[in-house]
Amino acid sequence: MKRRSFLNWSMSLTLASLTNGVLITRAIAALNTPGALWRRARPGDASWPASAAWEKLKQAVNGNLIKADPLFAPCVSEPAGPACKDALQNMRNPFYIGDQPGGTQVSGWLNAWMPEPSVYAIKAQSAADVAAGVNFARENKLRLVVKGAGHSYQGTSNAPDSLLIWTRAMNQVTLHEHFVPTGGEGKIAPVSAVTSGAGAVWIDLYHAVTTVAGRYVQGGGCTDVGVAGLIQSGGFGSFSKGFGSAASNLLEAEIVTADGLVRVANPHTNPDLFWAIKGGGGGSWGVVTKVTLRTYALPEYFGAAWGKIKADSDASFQRLIAHFLDFYASNLFNPHWGEQVTFAPDNTLKISMVCQGLDGQQAKRIWQPFFDWVNASSKDLSIVDDLSAGESKARHWWEIEGNHSMIPDKREAAPKYHGWWTGDQDQVGVFLHGYDSLWLPSSLLESEHRQQFVHALFQSSRHKNLQLHFNKGLAGALPETIKKARDTATNPAVCNAFALVIIADGEKPAYPGLSGASVDVDGAVKDAGQIDLAAQAFYKIVPNAGSYVSESNYFNPDWQQAFWGENYSRLQTVKKKYDPDGLFFVHHGVGSEEWSADGFTRISRG
Known part of the structure; x- marks a missing residue:
C-alpha cells in the first residue's frame, strides 16, 4: 500500500505546521490543477455569497444558520472561561463531541486530515431546512458537508470553507407495528419497524426498540454512531451474523437530493437511489433526513x-x-x-x-x-x-444503570439512557497514525488453507495488534441474511467473508486549539509503517480482499474496488443520475475521482 503517496509532508512537522501545511497544500493544488472544469467558491472569492444572501438563508431555515467554530475555539479565545472548561471536561465524551457543530469523533489522521469546521452550519430541524441549504450550496457553488454525529474516521463530515448541513437535531424515533413502504400498499405484507431522524444515534434506537418495546433493530456497535451514516456505509453491529447489516434492513429513506427535492426512496419508489443508499457510502447521494428499519423479535x-x-x-x-x-x-x-x-x-x-x-x-x-x-x-x-x-x-x-460495561453521559441535559461502551473509550478523540481493514474469505478456514492463515496471523501480530471482527463478515449467517446483503451496494466480498481484520492505532487527542496537544510525528510515522507491514501479511494471501468503507485505509489507492467491488459501476450510474454536478463530495466517495482532493476543483467528468 502506498500510504504516503497521497500527501508528502515532512516528518519533522509539529501539529501546528501539520494544520498549516494541509491548508497550503490545498490552496496550491486548487490554483494549479491542470484542466480544471470549475471551482467552488471560498471566502474572499468574488463569487462567495454576500452577507445579505447568508441572512436570507438564515431566514429560510428559521434562524438555524450558525457559525461552526472549532471544538476548542473557546480555549483559544478565553482559556480560563466556562466554555473552555466545559470542552476540556467533556473531551472524552463522544455524545458531547457529537453535540458540537465543529466536533469530530477523531482529532485527525497523520498526513491525511485535521479537523477544520465549516464557515456556517445549518442546524436542520426539518427536510425543508435541508432543502434550503442544498439549494443555496448548489446555486452558489459552495462546498457542502453533511454531518449527523461526526463519527467519521476519514473526516468526511468536516471541511474548511464549506457550508455544513448538520442533522443532529433531527433525532425523533417512532415505532410502527405495521409498516409498508410508500408504493408498496397491497403488494407486500406490513412488518414491524422503527423510523428514525437522521440525527439520532444508535443508543436512541436501542433504548426505544429494545429497552422500552422489547424488540430488536440491527445497528452499530458504538452507541454514539449516527443512524443514517452507518446505514449508508453498510452498517455492521455485534449481531450482524444473526440479523444482517443495517443497510440490508432498511425499508425506506427520505432524502434531499442535489436538485433540492425531498424524495422517498424504497424498493417501489426511486429504487436505484434506495439501493445506493444501502451501503454506497455516506455523503454521496444527498442528505438523508429519515430512515425506516425493520425490527425483529428480541432473543x-x-x-x-x-x-x-x-x-x-x-x-x-x-x-x-x-x-x-x-x-x-x-x-x-x-x-x-x-x-x-x-x-x-x-x-x-x-x-x-x-x-x-x-x-x-x-x-x-x-x-x-x-x-x-x-x-x-x-x-x-x-x-x-x-x-x-x-x-x-x-x-x-443497553441499559445504563448498573451496567459496569457502559459509561454514562453525566451531563445535566443528556438523556439518562445515553452511554457508551468502556471498550470504545480509547477511540474518542484519538489522533490516528494509520488504519487498515480487509475482509477475510471463509476459504481461509478450510483445512488446506488453515496453516497459511495461521502463519499470516502470526506474522502480522509481530508488528501490531490485530483484531478479527467476526460480526463484520457475513459468511456463516443464514441464507436469507446473505441474500438481503447481496441486495445492497456493499462490496459482495462481505458475503463470503467470515471476519474483517482491523489493524489501527493512534495517540491521545490532538484537536487544534487544545492546549498542550502535539503529535509525536516521528513515532506516528514509525507506527503507521508497522500498521502497513501488519496489513501486508494479509494482502499477500488475499490480494483482492475488499475493505469496509467506514473502517478503512484513508490512502487505499484501489478504494473503488476495495469498498464496492463489482457494484462500483452501478453506483456511478446512480451518482450521475441524481447528482450530475457532484454537489455531494466526500473523500473516496463515489464520483470523488472527478475532483481535487479537497473537493473544491472539478478536474474531469467521467
Missing part, C-alpha cells in the same frame, strides 16, 4: 465470552492461534457469534465475543472445551484475565 438472552491468554514462546503462540481457529471453525462459525478477538505482539490472545439466541449454559458448554484445552496447556500458556462465558437478559443489554 431472550444476549451472551458473551471473554478472557486473555498469553503464550510463553512464538511456537506456543502459533499453536494457540491454530487451536483457536480450529475451535472457531467448529463451534462459533454460525449466526450466533460476533464481535472480536485480538492477537498481539506480546503473544497474547484476547477474547471479547458476544452471542445471541443462546442462553448462558449453552454459551458455557460451547466454550468449555477450549477453556479446558488452555488449562491443560499450562506449561506454555498462562491465563492473564479469567476465561468465562455468560448471559444477560437481552432487554437490559
